Amino acid sequence: MPTAAVICVGDSISISEEEVGSNGRGPFQQILMWVDGLDGDSKSLANRIARSAYLPGNLFRSVIEDNRQKIHIANMYQLLHRGASEFQKAKSGNFRTLIVAINPQHSLPILVRMIWPQAKIICVFTRPTALEPDILIKADAVLANKTTIDNLAGRDQPFPLMLLAEQEEDAVAGIKAFIQTSGSPSDFYFFSIRGKRYEGIEALSDRNTDIILLGSPDLFSRAKEQKNFLELIDHVLVTSDDVLINSKWLYQLETLVAREDWAGVVGRILAQGGRSIAVEA
């Protein structure tokens, strides 16, 4: 059984407690619901979620869109631009926020997630959506009925988590599960992609470590030959002896895990600020 030893990487890059929410560790502090104001189902579901999805202090905020004629990216961009300084003042972007977008008509609720680094976003659809899959994959989870899910799955896009929600109850349950698994679980383990066991792995890491790469010291030595980060991840996955993932990600990336889309899993974790250490097997 190989024994791991630390090499080459800053061994304890510190991230303050304030920050840890940005990579999926902290519990949510507020829920922001983005509601299609012209849609009765959307408003009904929003009310249901507000009643049922418990957060300490019940911090809910809503963005209600009631003029669909004005929803295009240039208008929304200007709106957001004007609001940016206010968000900064109020530090809204620093709250660990779950955005629940119900039947979103455009990409903005999803792209907002990139502006607020501590936010995660769930899209809930009670009817078929015209949004393109390459927009939707930027969400952290998609809740929809079977037809919509099958349609999206058939597009072969790396969705992190797709949950069946035929009824309002299903949607509420999915959101509650997402909230409960977003915290910082006291019990964790490292899930091995290759299924091997390595002595001493746990001693090398702590709960704040998201990914452990096992490999030879020249694991990254051919990085200069890669053109983009997707190629780098593929290369690392092929050349490493193993890649271990903190178990706290398994639920939130369940669809990718089930497909054994490890490049998608690693890419998602790194994009969300995951910490990695490289070790010599």
Place this chain on the structure above:
Amino acid sequence: MLSDALEAFGHAERSIHFRAGDYDLSRNITSPESIPLASKDRDRQFFEAVYADSDVVHIHNFAPQFLLNWIAELGFGSRKFVYQIHSPLLERPLFDALAEYHGIPFHHKLSIGHFHPRQNPSYEVVPNCLYRARYSRPLTLQLREGRLVVFYSPSTAIKGRWTEKSNDAFQNAIQEIKINGRIQLETFEKVSPQTIASYRSMADVTIDEVVTGSYHLVSYEGLAAGTAVVNGADAFSLATFSMAFKSPTPPFLVTSPGKRPALLHELSIDRSRLAEIKRTSRDFFDTWMNPDRVASIFGEIYAR
């Protein structure tokens, strides 16, 4: 700096850098030669004249809506449009969608090779260009006696997963370094980058204050000035550096903040090791990061 280097080293016949972002137009931290652009008739006339004569439009980070409107109205022609992300703050991540709305036909999408490729994994990774016509070169690499000179120049603090530039562990380390009698810690705050760049040639060590697994331009400047560069780059940050410069792993001294006082103390004693590290830094910059080579990387992209 890239725009200046493209022209200075013959990779573009003419390169003009407009500054039209959401930062205050009076800010010109790294591009003193850039031209501020606002939504005014006179600015539009000047932009139109330059645009009419252009082959490549390279948008760095962000272009405001008025400028995208101008471009759409003037037409795209056969120009190549290149988008590069560097500082994804505030609304900048929406630029993609906004540009798409205006129909900008990007030929290449690029990401600076720090932490950014993680968030833009399909973008081609490119280097930052450190080029100042003056002040970038070290005055001397001679071995000096006396205390180890360490430069710490905290820059604009931007809270964020990758941009955090200090924390308690880092500040404790700075305090510990400060009271070490073998070390002369020079702290620069509110001093222009040009001035710090000129002074840096007198330093032995550069500390990069990013504490999140990435690094920033100060690590480049430390190598350029032939100093030992201490930072906390993680494996993926080092890899993206290599991808950007098409180079070997950079010779950074990678440590966590807590281990920096001991590392610097060792360097203050072992002067021959220090000299070797400094030489390696400078050689690395000259070989892989020199502005002519970096500009040529972009020239190749523009030509593709």
